[in-house]
């Protein structure tokens with residue numbers, strides 16, 4: 001007789017572990033199947049984000065920024081330091097400790113909430129049965145009332161640059177390079193390419209980023225994207241747009257990369273190459289022939305707005321389904337599904353999911369870009385203010401970048417907020433809250449912002465949308 005659960009979650013990343021905990025909080029007998037074995041050869045929860053994604057990359061971004069600042073930027077603050085040297089082993093160890101503590105914390109949360117962690121692989125079969133193959137044992141069939149698929153995504157491979165995790169690495173290998181490469185190639189100027197390229201550039205690599213598309217960060221508001229490109233280039237990232245990689249050859253301990261752009265064919269030799277050309281849903285082995293769920297044309301699991309698949313009682317969330325591949329989107333879908341199972345009225349507002357790129361300065365946005373507002377054909381207005389006009393930013397020596405609002409000209413409602421600059425990942429939440437509450441630009445104008453703070457630039461950008469900014473000289477647009 002099959003073991004029974006109210007809910008079986010397949011996958012213990014941010015979407016899956018949060019869904020499992022919320023289900024258990026709501027009184028459901030819940031199991032979460034996770035097969036990951038970490039670097040220490042231990043079973044681990046937390047998925048890509050905690051183990052080999054968001055968290056270790058942020059640890060390296062913070063550590064490498066401190067190294068970079070200590071090398072030069074502190075001098076203008078009057079802080080003199082002696083010889084600065086890099087201890088990469090310690091940097092990696094610190095990152096690994098953060099990952100270990102966070103993933104271990106989830107195991108504790110499972111215990112506290114009485115979620116059963118089944119260590120091994122899960123496969124969905126017909127009639128809400130799940131075949132569970134333990135890490136060390138024979139497969140068994142479990143029965144659930146509800147199944148939540150949360151298996152996440154894996155890096156896209158390209159035949160022109162096959163990953164060997166030694167000379168050619170993916171986003172996981174790029175977190176563990178044992179020494180700083182002299183010349184580092186990066187394929188893809190997306191989120192991962194820019195974040196990991198920044199880490200190694202700050203640690204001393206000469207970094208060349210090869211991006212197939214002609215436009216830098218095409219999904220980002222182009223005024224923000226252009227400023228970002230300028231600042232990253234000034235930091236030393238050699239970003240080559242319209243450069244499609246056509247081949248690579250590992251020779252001894254180096255890699256020769258061929259690429260084509262508008263000027264013809266080129267070759268570059270790198271000590272290491274990072275491939276960061278996107279991620280795809282991880283559905284291999286997840287669904288048996290008779291599972292019954294359908295995939296869409298891009299191989300995502302097809303779901304409705306509340307993450308129901310075509311099989312009643314089976315849900316899919318996070319990177320397996322449509323929408324941005326972001327941990328916080330997966331988390332909210334996990335919570336929503338747990339509450340849907342309990343018959344509660346709930347939803348995720350996909351219009352207000354923020355995005356962040358953790359370069360320095362950070363880039364963050366929510367809602368419509370100016371290009372999207374223009375394309376909609378509706379009348380819109382924008383308000384843009386640079387951090388150079390902000391006292392707190394000057395005090396911190398972080399005056400690069402700007403805050404931009406896009407708003408509906410007729411209703412005054414905020415349609416989008418875009419930031420490149422200090423603490424953009426934190427500032428963007430003000431735009432999320434504003435949009436969630438249907439705020440107008442006037443609402444933001446009428447609020448009192450603490451002085452001196454970076455947030456004053458958010459206030460000024462709202463004022464600028466109606467030509468009322470105080471600390472920048474504005475010229476009224478001709479009607």
Ligand SMILES: NC(=O)c1ccc[n+]([C@@H]2O[C@H](COP(=O)([O-])OP(=O)(O)OC[C@H]3O[C@@H](n4cnc5c(N)ncnc54)[C@H](O)[C@@H]3O)[C@@H](O)[C@H]2O)c1
Pocket residue numbers: 054158187188189190191192193195210211212213243244245276277278279324325326355356357358
């Ligand atoms: N800060 C964050 O929120 C964060 C961090 C890391 C990853 N992620 C998510 O992970 C996912 C994957 O990130 P990513 O950076 O790998 O993908 P991406 O889609 O952001 O960028 C990949 C880039 O590679 C380019 N490319 C593809 N093939 C190429 C080729 N042959 N030659 C040159 N360029 C080529 C594409 O044009 C694209 O610009 C994204 O969905 C992202 O949202 C988010």
